[in-house]
Amino acid sequence: MIKAVIFDMDGIIIDSELEYLKMELEFARTKNPQVQLEDLFGMVGSSREDAWSCMARAVHNGQTWQQLRDEFRASVDVYAQMDYRRIFRKEIPGILDRLQEMGLRLALASSTGLPIIHRVLTENNIHHYFEEIVSGAQFKRSKPDPEIYHYTAKKLNLPENQCLAVEDSTFGVTAAYRAGMHIAALYDSRFHFDQSLADFQIKQLEEVVEIVRQLQQD
Template identity: 30%
Template sequence: MPLKAVLFDMDGVIVDTEPLHKKAYFKTFDELEIEVSADLYSSFTGASTKKVCETLINQFNLKHSHEDIAAIKRSHFKDYFYNDEEFDLIPGVKTLIEHYYHNGIKLILASSATMTTINMVFEKFDLEKYFGGKISGADLKESKPHPEVFQIAAKLAQEPTENCMVIEDSTNGILAAKRAGIFCAAYKSLHSLNQSYDLADIVVSDYNELFLDKISGYFS
């Protein structure tokens, strides 16, 4: 079956916002005058902001509500998002997006990020025109590794799953793609720590390897 649609994850695939979240959290910890160890911080990986804030309140006996702490963190994140000079698209991804777009491949974003963050990224890096749709996992009942986000993305592309490809960078995302019955390309970056790519159909560390002529053998 020919490739007709590519379903992109966002964080770790298009941008890497993790360093910004980390800076924003540590600035928040300073403001709250609490000392968060590296171990405690790493235990927050994959947890929602609400969960992190509730953990901090319990651990440090804080008088703030989780909404208050989340608001502080959000304002720092926004500041870094627009002003941090190191924050940029992942190398090669814009060229890959343009390559698919100009070859008539439908593009859908299927991310766990909130729609607010997705829109901020799309606006900052001028990506809106390339994508036929955007889905935020934050708006869905189930989250990755549940296949829901990719099932919806394929429907949005109006293509059968065998004509789609997912680009992911996380164990849960790859698992979600495979559970949805979709071919999955794993992007392995310097930032992808402790992730398993065993279930991916193809693993790349350079986006040039996902150009249509390089992957045509998988889709015919």
């Protein structure tokens, strides 16, 4: 019996991943003009260290991931440039309404830092839907480590197998799988994510509602 749905944010609530990657690619090419967008796909859905380690491998110029991240943050204010209303998935409020009407508890578990999570949810008027909001920045290791999902389930006082995670990235799907959760993975042809560990692959987020119905009947 599914009792909670736990949403990722980037790529699910907001279509942000390509927007971030474009800015990161522009920065990477100042270090190494040969870097391709595909070289940075490992940054999507991962923790700060994992993401910028991917950048370090891509530019391969001797700088550490910390040095690259600090330089990027000093020169590019990514979050100030983002219009989170523009990239918000408009179908989300209706989906959250329907899940609540079905008696589901809702949570969010994102690798993004809490200030940005709160900004996204507040600017799009969906903060009130989520009983628990968890950031990967709270842990030594975020996705694909399962700790963020174990912690979120514990906060909900539910066993992991009563939770459905809605994810997209390889790291996110892997984290939910390792935590023992059911997984609905939103397909995205742009990034070639490995979603083979997911129970369901969906093309539209609205499919989550029907998946919950199906799981509640099992």
